[in-house]
Amino acid sequence: MSLRLFKRAASVSTAILCLAAAVPSVPFKASAEQSRVISSDGYDYEYWMQNSDDEFKFELDGSGGFEASWNAADNCFFSKGLINSRPSSDNYSVSYDMSLAYKPEESCDDACVYVCAYGTLTDPPAVFFFTDCASDRSSYIGENSGFENLGIFDSNGNTYELYYKKDVENSIHGSYSYDRFVSLRRGCEINDNYAELEGNINVKAQLDAFNKLGKKTGTLDSLSLNLESYNCSGFAILNRCEITELSGEAGDAPYASGGTFEKNGYTYSYRSSCEPDNVDFKLYDVDDDTDMDFGFSWKEGESSLTKSLLSAPVKADANSILIFKKDYEYAFCGDKDDIANAFDNILELDIENEQTVYFASVKNNSGSYVRYLTDKYLEKGIDARIIAGDVNNEIALDNDKERIRMYVYPVEYTVTSNENEEKKHTDYWLMKDENYYITDNSVHHTGALADLSKALKELKAYGLDAETVYSASYTFGTEKLAGSLNVKELSIESTDFPNGPFYYDYHYFNKHDFSLESSDQAFFGLKWRDDIQGYCSAEAGMSFEEDGLDLSDVERIAVDYSGSLEYSKNDDNADALTGICIYGSLPVSENEADEMCIVLEGMYDYGESTDSPRTVLSINDNGKWYDISRDTAYSGDGGDESADIDSAEIVYQFSSREHDHRTESGEPLKFSGTIDLTKHIEAYRETNPKLNTAVHLCKLDNIAIRADASGSEGRAVIDKFEVTIEYRDGTVENYNPYRVKMFMPWEVTGDLNGDKIIDSLDVALCRRELLRSENGEEFNKFADMDKNGKLQVNDLVLLTRFVLGLKT
Structure with missing residues (x-):
């Protein structure tokens, strides 16, 4: 099974492969056995190496996941699924949670990694790759001439592009043909050498989509979750993978106990230890009469939900205001004497210079912020030095009717780059205690955290020196609680004012x-x-x-x-x-x-x-x-x-x-x-x-x-x-x-909306134009920043850097 669909010159990030810090490194060993299927607890696990000289390691973790490491000059894959045991129907979903670190071979221009639901079909024979995440989605089909673009369809809140091809295989027994079905999920491109991936692929919905377009898909013969690599070295941990037979009519399935979804210009992801039937996640349209953003409920166990808050980088300098708004209701119940009963919410900002700032409202029974942070980093296998806060180690923020004080905790640790260079790294945590230990309680939380620009300025006293916020997200988390969230608004508004x-x-x-x-x-x-x-x-x-x-x-x-x-x-x-x-x-x-x-x-x-x-x-x-x-x-x-x-x-x-x-x-x-x-x-x-x-x-x-x-x-x-x-x-x-006014003619490259100003609105429009061009549609000529006649990721990068005032 070789699917070399990528063509990419991958950059080598100087950021840490955090996963390498999480699990001790092991020596690679080449093996004479380059392909094997292992059956355990009702699932089949498989590895396959195209080149017998390639080095790898593959181990089951005993709880439904695996760890894999490889250094492969050619194609290889690692999978979990129903391979030797045939699925009982074609109505399945594949949900997963995976940590992935990889490094492309520098001498190879088509190195790649991707995660997909892979399977075979009979009557007629076919193979499918329902791809959830890829390191270069724009060239996934590039080398495979003859693929037919069938359009897009939505499933579980995600949008997929559909491709089809009739292939022919020659063997000593003659030639035979089979079908290739490929889908590509939009919005989950792996953009760095490290990624935390999770998703929910509804296989039945994908097969139905092809059938509706006149491409007969046949009967499901095998199904697995595949991590596939070409000309890469890397390390992966499959934390969770569930291949679930769904009930009900054909079509899209209910959300499982984890997944990532896109709607209204935002990305949402959740995971839960509950059974899928005990989790409910609902995304609302902007124009819904409910005036709601999303709803999330769970019956018991550890659950978390994250919403992205920015679609483009923003500045937080002396003349900017970033307002974080929240409006949500939560209700939960549990044993108030259980020390593990906790509900926390964290606003995370990824700042320039590889800095991260967390605004955390948490509750743990001991009241120890340090213990809370220690656990957070130990879960990632990171040995961190936490600088404890005291009455003199805090900043004040305006929130609702009060001026709250948040303790500042810089967290220091060492990271290792791809070039094996060690570098000191510091995260900044701003901690506030929340009294969530009231059982059978329903609370309406509404308000605005103080201006984030001001908070970042105050953190300069603790060593933070950065102005640009590249991404932001908000996460709800709970342990051993049943509960629900009804969220009206989670957003960040950015406004720039005159200098002076x-x-x-x-x-x-x-x-x-x-x-x-x-x-x-x-x-x-x-x-x-x-x-x-x-x-x-x-x-x-x-x-x-x-x-x-x-x-x-x-x-x-x-x-x-x-x-x-x-x-x-x-x-x-x-x-x-x-x-x-x-x-x-x-x-x-x-x-x-x-x-x-x-x-x-x-x-x-x-x-x-x-x-x-x-x-x-x-x-x-x-x-x-x-x-x-x-x-x-x-x-x-x-x-x-x-x-x-x-x-x-x-x-x-x-x-x-x-x-x-x-x-x-x-x-x-x-x-x-x-x-x-x-x-x-x-x-x-x-x-x-x-x-x-x-x-x-x-x-x-x-x-x-x-x-x-x-x-x-x-x-x-x-x-x-x-x-x-x-x-x-x-x-x-x-x-x-x-x-500082920018005097320019009416038509100028970068000014996509024609308002005579190049700003973050043009960056957002450039993203949309990039998607249009990938579908073969005509695009706004002012988005072609490098003026090469094509709209590519490089144009978005150049425009973003220009808006941020960086050298291009």
Whole structure:
């Protein structure tokens, strides 16, 4: 059985073959016996080496899997299946979980590896290769002239390409013909020298697809899961393989206890120790009335589910925000006294320079994060040094209504490259405890993890120095629990803002649909829909030096602004608050919690309650009148005027509210103006005779323009926010955002969507064009980055590197 369908010049990655670290290496031994079938526990295991000089090792692990290692100049394969024992029907599925490490021969231009369901048919005679993963899917059929492309079909959430060929064999007994059926799964190309593979191949659905296209498939005679290699050396562990006869009508089968699926532009994979009948996995369409992403339930045992979150690399630099959103419900039950009862969820980011960052919410009975991490790495056979976190080894993240603290654990270990060079490697774990030890419990988890860009910046203090996130995924995991997940949203939103001295931030509470926006025309925007009581805001501003801006040196601070605001009030929410304001930290003394707020536009009507800020005086600023008020909160006894003004227990809030700003929702409006901030600060001092110029309100820590939203639906856009500081010595500082614009003609290579900007949207379109070209369809000429007249993977690589600002 020789299927040399690849033609590829494989690159040698400098990344570790992690599998080699997981299992001790063994010496290769050539054997006179180059082919053998071993029967064990109802399955047949087979190895076959085309070249008698090739070296290999093949061992069963006693639990339904095998370990194989090889160094083969020609074709070889290792398999598990029904080979000597004929299948009882043709209604089977093959599910598997495999770890694979391989290295192509550098002198060979058609080296390859692939994993497939292989089998033979009778009446008429045929052979099939239903291929789930391949090291170069684009040239899988390349050498085999005469294959007919029959189109595509979907099975178990995956899309397969179908190919057919009539072959002729010559022997001493004459010539005879037989059919070749080949299918190629899209989206599971093995792109590196190491891969963790899992899948579920519905053999019956594949055979039915060929029959529907007029290609008779006959009766199933043998069936196996094959790992096949040509001109490669490598190592593989088959952790699990189940060949299951399915019940029911012909056609696609129920999901088994593991698999990988693609839908709506994302990849999902799950595995479970449950029987297939005890696992249910459902993917929903984007336009489903359910407004759901997926559902996953299991009856008992160890289960996990992973969703990919990025389709193209994104930057996480000083002017980027990456928001991770989640909205899911989980319910589970189990023995609360069982130490193995655990439910964890992990957000994994693969960063440039072969770095990995994990955000983990876990629960183990001892509360030991170190033990949890130790187990994780021991499972992979990696000897890691874990740097334990303490109160000084943490970062703070905004999540829902609280500012949570996550302990930082760098994990160090040594990796070995393909060239046998040792290299130090560090993973970064951010750990948060979750109290999931409540049996028969159902919890709705909704919220957003803090800006991932900000988190990566804070990790620089622990040694991480990288900005580009190449991939991201989210994994749910459980041990010895029965449970269910109903997921509405798991996503990462990326937004790039203009460069300059400004920071960008957001705050988000309760359940919202919201997004941050930016373009060449706008400074930033916030779009939201709040159906229930809650609050979200976004701001852009600048922070001054560590000691703040010394106002005694300042003659005038001018803030120029413009923008637009559109919103409608939620009638069920009496406490709605929506608008635009200038916000800043203006400490009275040492208490940096003191703040100011200058209301520009929007619904900031506090009503007539006794808790409302009191208007003290009014000022005219550039032709607009503002009411000045002060609100004081303190924990000590005594009245407002008698309290110690320098007490750290007191928090002052100063506000300026324009007389004519709109207080009810209505038609969209545009706003603009100039604020003389020094006038407002002087007015704040006048609200209390104890505040004096020499001691109080003498510095400005930061200043920002902010959009707030609560109990409403709408969109706010800030077009302009410029700060000009005139000093008493005559010097002037201007703080303006700026964007590095890319001036280019209307039609330019790389700009696939014609918006005059080459960005991640064009990268996503290039991926789609690559698939179109592989099907023989015409493609967008602007995707041909190297201008060789063909659309190939190299064009996608060049475009991605250009967007990331890397050398091409």
